[in-house]
Amino acid sequence: MPGVAALLSERLQSAFDTLMPGSDPVLRPSDRADFQANGALALAKRLGRRPVEVAQAVVAAARLDDLCERVEVSGPGFVNLVVSTAFVQRSVRTMAEDHRLGVEPAASPERVVVTYSHPNVAKEMHVGHLRSTVIGDALCRMLGHLGHDVVRENHVGDWGTPFGMLIEHLADIGEEAAVAELSVGDLTGFYQAARSSFDADDAFKERSRRRVVLLQSGDPDTLRMWRVLVEHSITYFDEVYAKLGVLLTDDDVKGESFYNSMLPGVVADLDAAGLLVKDEGALCVFPRGFTNREGDPLPLIVQKSDGGFGYAATDLACIRDRVDSVRATRLLYVVGAPQSQHLQMCFEVARMAGWLPDGVTVEHVAFGSVLGADHRMLRTRAGTSVKLVDLLDEAVSRAADAMAERGRDADLDAEERHAVAHALGIGAVKYADLSTDRVRDYVFDWDRMLSFEGDTGPYLQYAHARIKSIFRRAASDAPTVAEAGTHEVAEQASAIVIATPEERALGLGLLGYASAIQDAVEASSPSKLCAYLYGLATTFTTFYERCPVLRAPDEATRRSRLALVETTARVLAEGLGLLGIEAPERM
RNA sequence: GCCCCCGUAGCUCAGCGGAUAGAGCACCGGCCUCCGGAGCCGGGAGCGCAGGUUCGAGUCCUGCCGGGGGCGCCA
Known part of the structure; x- marks a missing residue:
């Protein structure tokens, strides 16, 4: 089932094609109608005709009578479209019957590599990892739901010079002690101890340097110790991921070390392609369009003057691996904005080398x-970065407090109370992160994100829980509804009758679901789905205020509204699910 | 110095080249024997500045101002 907007756009397209093939109808939501097509204005310019005439010609040519109850030219040449209630009703029924809620899988699925989270071994996960992990997770879920073949990659920092000192520190304190420290998640303590030995002790520093060489040359004992660090760190990351509720698993880890064997090939092939330049002892590529502070060409250093490979070499190897071995056609890097230039340089070099083919x-x-x-980077009072687990624990604890304050936790047993607090707290943090345009900085504010009012996770979860509450009550009123269960009520889709303005508004709101997901995926912006869900939730509350469900005037209306509201709950739960946010039955 | 991102209501944020720039919070005023008031309805208040492109600019271009970030061997 194509979405309402898609269907209208299609019909208008044929009308526009009669005037000039390929011209865009520019269909948009309207505050004066349900939709408006703005394409006539631009087309008029190209045709050298009056916009109003063009709009009228479009209206005359368009076959819309089965979809719209009103189509009119307005203003300078807008075409306002009011869809017919019968069409809304028909479409909502179809949507309610569909287990995918009208979301069609992509016509041509792609293999998409999403690289995100990327914590560092023996280093604590902090708020900096939050956004990458949460945004990447939501993108994976949405892409997957649209039928794309999603390959998650967690580019864990598991290689490089710091490992000399980390391994020496591990050797010093003994493996058992090290494992004990790492397994309880005290990665910061371990790292800092290694660091301070490195800074204070010249002998330790020298041992560390030699250890790096041993690591790189594949010394078995060194590698064994290295694996201890990596494995226990990953075990710890998994705990954080479990707490966060994201899809990442051990299978998704593809650390920097994975690419080690490919690095010489990267350099050799760049050289063969004539792109490599030796500058101040380092092997560099100079991509077009990048300059340094002196205005000179900016190098991407692939091999350092000491012979070691730079991280650019690894990033280039990644690109080749994802294209050649993983056979991906789309690569998404969920990485902080500050690394923009580095990534753009890598992409450009990959293109120059022919590693990023068309397609x-x-x-x-x-x-x-x-x-x-204070609008500065979020830090603890001590000025250190905030541990991600601490932040998540605080979210859950604050959510539990909020529940207790409202007195809504009384009828929940301890287990459910804890589960709901977890869903609320984590959901609040994730929603706050996902609902803002990702490229902007955002201000972290506990009180606002945990509020049950406004554009927050808890508000959406609440809207969902309220609907579920209707069904619980309906079940006690009428066991037949209970037997039907929640999802099977959707089979009563044919009961849906759109009669009131609020029902119509809710119906139209539901019908925007599929395109909301598509828009969010297209722009890699979960915030677009957030905005849709929030809008749907507010439309629902208005409906709910004015249209009694259980106390509907007659049985037919009651059944219709139950089905309508059930569909709303499904959209909210599934939509939140695509964002990685749970929707508890009650809260 | 060069490059990138950001600048919308008191605060936090939406706005895909189109009509009168939207929400939430806060504030003010209404509603309600309310299926979960964690509600509903209404109100005031805003595009950093200056040019330009366009029939039309918050949106695109240029310059300036303000904030953040990056700029060769860390990742």
Whole structure:
């Protein structure tokens, strides 16, 4: 089932084609009608005709009588479209019957690599990892729902010079002690201890340097210790991911070390392509369009003057691997905005080397920073970065407090109370992160994100829980509804009758679901889905205020509204699910 | 110095080249024997500045101002 907007757009397209093939109808939601087509204005210019005439010609040519009850030219040449209630009713029934809620899988599925989260071994996950992990997770879920073949990649920082000192520190304190420290998640303590030995002790520093060489040369004992660090760190990351409720697993880890064997090939092939330049001892590529502070060409250093490979080499190897081995046609990098230039340089070098063929798209899904109330990077009072687990635990604990304050937790047992607090707290943090345009910085504010009012996770979860509450009550009133269960009520889709303005508004709102997901995926912007869901929730509450469901005037209306409201709950739950946010039955 | 991102209501944010720039919070005023008031209805208040492109600019271009970030061997 094509969406309402898509259907209208299609019909208008044929009308526009009669005037000039390929001209865009520019269909948009309207505050004066349900939709408006603005394409006539631009087309008039190209045809050298009056906009109003063009609009009239479009209206005359368009076959819309089965979809619209009113089509009129307005203003300078807008075409306002009011869809017929019968069409809304028909479409909502179809949607309610569909287990995919009208969301069609992509016509040509792609294999999409999404790289996100990327914590560093033996380093604590902090708020900086929050956005990448949460945004990447939502993108994976949405892409997957549209039928794309999603390959998640967690580019864990598991290689490089710091590992010399980390391994020496591990050797010093003994593996058992190290494992004990790492397994309880005290990665910061471990890292800092290694760091301070490195800074204070010249002998340790020298051992560390030698250890790096041993690591790179594949010394078995060194590699074994390295694996201890990596494995226990990943175990810890998994705990954080479980708490956060994201899809990442061990299978998605493709750390920097994975690409080690490919690095010489990267350099050799760049050289063979004549792109490599030796500059101040380092092997560089100079992509077009990048300059440094002196205005000189800016290099991408692939091999350092000491012979070691730079991270650019790894990033280039990644691109090749994803294109050649993973066979991906779309690469998404969920990485902070500050790394924009580095990534753009890598992409450009990959293009110059012919590693990014036509048909493969690559996109930096950039995001801004998380700011504190003072509008500076969020930090603890001590000035250190905030541990992600601490932040998540606080979210859950604050959510539990909020529930207790409202007195809504009385009829929940301890287990459910805890589960709901978790869903609310984590949901609040995720929604706050996802609902803002990702490229902007956003201000982290506990009170606002945990509020049950306004554009928040808890508000959406509440709208969902209220609907579920209707069904619980309906079940006690009339066991037949209970037997039907929630999802099977959708089979009563044929009961849906759109009669009141509020029902119509809710119906139209529901019908925007599919395109909301498509828009969000197209722009790699979960915030677009957030905005849709929030709009639907507010439309629902208006409906709910004015259209009694259980106390509907007659049985037919009651059944219709139950089905309508059930569909709303499904959209809210599924939509939140695509954002990685749980929708509890009650709260 | 060069490059990138951001600047919309008191605050936090939406706005895909189109009509009168929208929400939420806060504030003010209404509503309600309310299926979960964690509600509903209404009100005031805004596009950093200056040019330009366009029939039409918050949106595109240029310059300036303000904030953040980046700028060769860390990742």
